[in-house]
Amino acid sequence: MNIHHILGSIFWLLIGAYVTIAAYKLGLGYLRKPGPGFIFFCAGLLLLFLASIDLALTFISRQKTYNADKPLWFGTRWKRVLMVVGVLWVYVYIVHVLGFLFSTFLLMVFLFEAVEPTKWWIAILSSLITILGSYCIFELWLKVSFPTGIMGF
Amino acid sequence: MEILHNLSSGFLEIIEFNNLLFCFIGVLIGTLVGVLPGIGPVGAISLLLPATMKTTPLSSIIMLAGIYYGAMYGGSTTSILVNIPGEAASVVTCLDGYQMARQGRAGPALGISAFGSFIAGTLSIVGLMLVAPPLAAVAIQFGPPEYFSLMCLGMTILIYLASGSIIRAIMMATFGIIIGCIGQDPETGSTRFVFGVPDLLDGIGLAPFVMGLFGISEVFLNIEHSLEVRGIFETKIKGLLPNLQDWKDSIMPIMRGSLLGFFLGILPGGGAVVSSFASYGIEKKISKHPEKFGHGAIEGVAGPESANNSATGGAFIPLLTLGIPSNVVMAVLLGALMIHGVTPGPLLISRNPQIFWGVVASMYIGNIMLLVLNLPLIGIWVQVLKIPYRILFPLIILFCLIGAYSINNSTFDIVLMLVFGVLGYLMRKYKFEGAPMVLAFVLGPMLESSLRQSLLISKGSFLIFFSRPIAAAGMILTILMLISSVIPAFRKKREVIPIEETT
Numbered sequence: 001m002n003i004h005h006i007l008g009s010i011f012w013l014l015i016g017a018y019v020t021i022a023a024y025k026l027g028l029g030y031l032r033k034p035g036p037g038f039i040f041f042c043a044g045l046l047l048l049f050l051a052s053i054d055l056a057l058t059f060i061s062r063q064k065t066y067n068a069d070k071p072l073w074f075g076t077r078w079k080r081v082l083m084v085v086g087v088l089w090v091y092v093y094i095v096h097v098l099g100f101l102f103s104t105f106l107l108m109v110f111l112f113e114a115v116e117p118t119k120w121w122i123a124i125l126s127s128l129i130t131i132l133g134s135y136c137i138f139e140l141w142l143k144v145s146f147p148t149g150i151m152g153f
Numbered sequence: 154m155e156i157l158h159n160l161s162s163g164f165l166e167i168i169e170f171n172n173l174l175f176c177f178i179g180v181l182i183g184t185l186v187g188v189l190p191g192i193g194p195v196g197a198i199s200l201l202l203p204a205t206m207k208t209t210p211l212s213s214i215i216m217l218a219g220i221y222y223g224a225m226y227g228g229s230t231t232s233i234l235v236n237i238p239g240e241a242a243s244v245v246t247c248l249d250g251y252q253m254a255r256q257g258r259a260g261p262a263l264g265i266s267a268f269g270s271f272i273a274g275t276l277s278i279v280g281l282m283l284v285a286p287p288l289a290a291v292a293i294q295f296g297p298p299e300y301f302s303l304m305c306l307g308m309t310i311l312i313y314l315a316s317g318s319i320i321r322a323i324m325m326a327t328f329g330i331i332i333g334c335i336g337q338d339p340e341t342g343s344t345r346f347v348f349g350v351p352d353l354l355d356g357i358g359l360a361p362f363v364m365g366l367f368g369i370s371e372v373f374l375n376i377e378h379s380l381e382v383r384g385i386f387e388t389k390i391k392g393l394l395p396n397l398q399d400w401k402d403s404i405m406p407i408m409r410g411s412l413l414g415f416f417l418g419i420l421p422g423g424g425a426v427v428s429s430f431a432s433y434g435i436e437k438k439i440s441k442h443p444e445k446f447g448h449g450a451i452e453g454v455a456g457p458e459s460a461n462n463s464a465t466g467g468a469f470i471p472l473l474t475l476g477i478p479s480n481v482v483m484a485v486l487l488g489a490l491m492i493h494g495v496t497p498g499p500l501l502i503s504r505n506p507q508i509f510w511g512v513v514a515s516m517y518i519g520n521i522m523l524l525v526l527n528l529p530l531i532g533i534w535v536q537v538l539k540i541p542y543r544i545l546f547p548l549i550i551l552f553c554l555i556g557a558y559s560i561n562n563s564t565f566d567i568v569l570m571l572v573f574g575v576l577g578y579l580m581r582k583y584k585f586e587g588a589p590m591v592l593a594f595v596l597g598p599m600l601e602s603s604l605r606q607s608l609l610i611s612k613g614s615f616l617i618f619f620s621r622p623i624a625a626a627g628m629i630l631t632i633l634m635l636i637s638s639v640i641p642a643f644r645k646k647r648e649v650i651p652i653e654e655t656t
Contacts, residue, residue, distance in 0.1 A: 008583040012324055019331055019346075026345055031613030036338035036345055039601040040331060047327045054320050072582050076377040084376065085575060088550070092567050104551065111547035115376055118543070126544070134551060142207055144559040 002058055004072055009055035016051050019044030080115055087111075099149025105131050156282060163510030167518055172212050175205075176515045179216035180522050183223015188231055188534045189545065193241065194224040195591075196371065198485050199363035200552050202492070203559040210493035211508050215515040217489055221482050222274060222465040222516065225425060226523045229266040229458050230534050233259060242425035242461035245433045249446060249453030256449050260392040265403050265451055266458040267527040268395070273411035273459035274520040277466025280415045282513055285502065289474040292499035297606035298617050302627030303477055304596050304603070309631045310420065311480070312589050312638075319638045322589045325580075329590035332357055333597025340605070352565040359488035361557040361566040362594060365573025366580075366587045368553045372546050373578040393528050395451070403455035406436050410459030417460070418467025424480040425461035425468075432460035466516065472497055473509055477596070481588045484595040492560075 022037075023044050029035025087110055095103045108127035112118060138144040166172060186197040198217050205213035228243030233250035246266065253262035295303075312322040335346045336356030347353040395403065410432040417428040436456040437446045446453050471479045476498035478484040490497050495505060502509045527534070557570040577587055593600075611617035619625045 004583055008321075008585065012328070015328065022346065026343070031608055033613075034605045034608055036341050036343045039334055039597075039604065040345065043327050043331045047324055047331070050320050050324045050327065054318070054324070057320070078377060080376055081373045081578070084373070084550075085571070088554075088571055091554075092564050092571070095564060104554070108547055108551065111550060112543070115546070116543035126547075130548065130551060134555060138204075138555055138559065142204055142559075144203075144555070145562060146558070147564075 005058045006055065009051050009058065012047060013051035013055060016044050016046075016048030020048055084111070084115065095149070096147045097149055099151055100146030101131060101135065102149065102151065104134075156286070159506060159510045160282065160514060162506070163512075163514030164517075166211060166507050166511035167215070167514040171208070172215055172511070172515065173518070175208065175212040175216040176219050176519050177522055179219020180223035180226075180519045180526065182216075183220040183225075184227035184523065184526055184534065185537065186220065187224035187227020187229075187243070188537050189540075193367070194221045194482050195363060195485055196367040196549075197224070198482065198489070199360055200368055200549075200556050202360050202485070202489050203556040205489070206492070206560065210490065210495045211511045213489060213493055214486070214495075214508065214512055215519075217486055218469070218512055218516065219519050221486070222462060222519065223523055225274075225458075225462045225465055226267065226270050226527050227534065228461075229270070229454070230263065230527070230531070231538060233262045233266065233454070234535065235538060242429050242464075243458075244426070245429050245457045246454055248433070249448070249450050252447070252449035253451065253454065258449065261395045261399050261451065262454050263531055264393040264528065265395045265399060265455045267393075267524060269403065269407045269410070269455045269459040270462040270527075271520055271524045272407050273414060273463040274466065274523075275517065276411045277415045277418070277463040278513060278516045278520070281466045281469055281516075284419075285470050285474050285509070288470065289499045289502045292475050295475070295499065295623065296621075297603040297610065298621055298624040299627070300475075300477070301600065301603040301607055302618055302624040302631065303475065304600050305631045306627045306634075307471075307477055307479060308589065308593055308596065309634045311592050313634050317584050317586060321585050325585055325587070326589040326593040329593025330597040330600060332362075333594040334601050339598070339602060350565070352561075352563060356598070357569060357594075358557075358560060358566055359485065359492070359595065360560055361570035362573050363485055363488075363591060364553045364557055365570040365575075366577035366591065368549060369570060369574025370577030370581060370587075372549055373574065374581060375542060376546060393531065399451050402451050406432070406452045406456035407459040409435065410456040411463040414460035414463030415467040418464030418479070419470045420479065424482075425464040428460040428464040429457035432456040469512070473501055473512075474499060476501075476599075478592065481591045484592045488595055 019040055021044075023040035024037060026037030026040065027035035028038050028041055087107065091103060091107050097103075098106075105127050108130050109123050112126050113120065113123035139146060167176065182197060182201065183194065186194060197220050201217070201220065205216060208216075225242055229246050229250065231237050232243040232246035233254050236247050236251040250262045250266065253259065308326050312319060312326055331346075333356070335353060337344055337354055344354065410428075413432050413435065414425070414428040417431060418424060433446075433453060433456060436452045437443050440446065440450070440452060442450070468479050468483050471477045472483045472487060476487070476496065478487045487497060495501070495508060553570060554567055557566040558564060560566060580587060607617050608615075617624070618628045
């Protein structure tokens with residue numbers, strides 16, 4: 001049995017079940033005049049059905065699908081991925097407070113320095129160049145209006 | 154004569170400075186993403202989609218199309234010099250291109266690849282010009298049942314060509330339809346799966362969805378591993394112009410590749426990747442010296458490189474005449490056209506001739522630009538290959554953040570992009586494919602409205618999909634393909650078909 005395969009199937013099974021129930025509540029209408037939940041109900045049901053088959057196949061098939069014995073994150077730097085996801089999540093919340101320029105500068109320094117360590121001054125310089133370049137292209141040339149934050153920039 | 158007249162009006166559009174500039178930017182970025190492994194045309198197009206919001210629809214499409222066919226040129230450079238394909242359509246070029254480089258023939262390999270791409274690209278534009286207008290005239294008579302069956306067929310072919318489990322590919326397409334239809338119901342106005350979030354009333358945006366699924370997830374996958382510098386095969390690139398013998402060996406593979414690529418490009422689900430593999434297989438089969446393939450045969454570079462470029466021209470036909478994208482890149486381009494208020498379909502050529510003929514003319518100009526960019530300037534691209542990924546990935550993330558934010562000036566789109574980035578990363582880890590999901594996401598709303606309209610017309614009878622010839626043909630083909638994928642003999646064959654471009 002392959003635990004990764006089972007987990008994947010169960011995830012989609014749950015999604016399919018949720019969509020089917022929620023779509024039913026939206027209203028299916030009639031075949032001659034389908035309602036707003038009709039397509040979701042059909043798709044949810046299909047997802048539920050296919051995920052069930054996919055799950056069943058894991059138990060029926062004797063063949064291992066892929067690296068069954070090896071954890072998916074074995075030998076990888078998954079903590080760095082988690083760290084980047086976390087930092088990007090924080091970025092979304094601080095960009096309105098600190099403004100685009102300052103919060104993106106902090107983000108860039110982190111990305112240049114923390115994921116693959118380099119000299120601090122290189123990370124700061126690279127971040128400055130990147131921020132100024134993107135500011136000129138997007139804000140000045142393409143007139144994208146970025147959040148300014150409490151500092152006004 | 155009418156075609157020449159229309160083409161000349163297209164050239165008049167394209168020679169405007171702005172359009173020329175955007176064409177150049179497109180092919181330049183296309184070559185760049187083709188050269189750089191880790192970001193493909195889908196990621197690049199979705200990344201730059203927001204940047205085109207301030208331009209005209211024509212300039213925007215010229216640039217985005219340029220990225221697509223430009224990537225096909227650039228992809229061969231890494232295949233030949235580093236043995237790493239810059240994008241999926243150049244995988245097969247590694248086999249003989251890299252061997253040629255090892256034998257000191259990197260120059261002719263790069264040269265024939267660029268010339269082959271140029272010839273094939275130009276021929277496919279001629280094909281596009283000749284085939285699209287009559288097809289659009291026929292497609293005007295298509296109703297909702299025909300569109301529904303053609304969209305089902307397109308998605309089924311893409312699912313059929315997916316490399317992993319077919320059940321999982323259908324699951325991804327189904328989920329794509331679900332999230333594509335989120336938002337207000339077009340008929341009743343009731344909200345569907347918006348969870349009280351006003352930003353979701355108009356549905357999930359294409360740009361944050363694709364940037365997350367391909368751009369951000371690709372970064373996550375790459376930073377999982379050590380970001381060491383790629384090793385470039387150190388050889389002096391000389392003699393980019395192939396000699397007479399090289400031309401003799403390559404001219405027929407180029408012609409065959411052009412023809413094959415064009416027709417495979419038209420087919421829904423087909424495209425650059427499939428055609429390059431098919432071309433390689435055919436060239437090897439009909440060659441008098443098949444044993445040379447894999448050891449530096451120039452035909453093994455000329456054929457596939459021509460085929461993948463020709464496929465890009467062919468792929469525009471279903472998009473511009475039927476409004477149905479044949480692959481993921483076209484799906485993103487469809488989204489781009491819709492954002493600019495242009496609806497691709499049978500009426501595009503008659504209602505917006507400047508867009509159709511402008512794009513066609515830009516492809517001629519773009520191919521010439523690409524030839525100049527890829528031959529005399531090859532040294533620059535070799536240097537670009539040396540840029541370490543630890544510098545590239547923060548830039549990719551920054552462009553994704555700005556791209557997602559700038560469409561609606563909303564940080565909610567950044568959140569969406571992050572969610573789909575994490576989902577895309579997990580999907581790749583758990584061997585679920587993103588390509589069927591993207592195509593279904595784009596086609597979802599059209600699929601829903603054509604299904605509901607068909608059922609309204611037929612008063613609830615599904616027989617409407619089998620009582621009209623084109624709709625019936627599409628549905629029967631769809632069913633046959635689905636059945637064949639579960640028959641063991643066919644399933645075995647399907648497993649060796651390469652995956653379509655996903656990044």
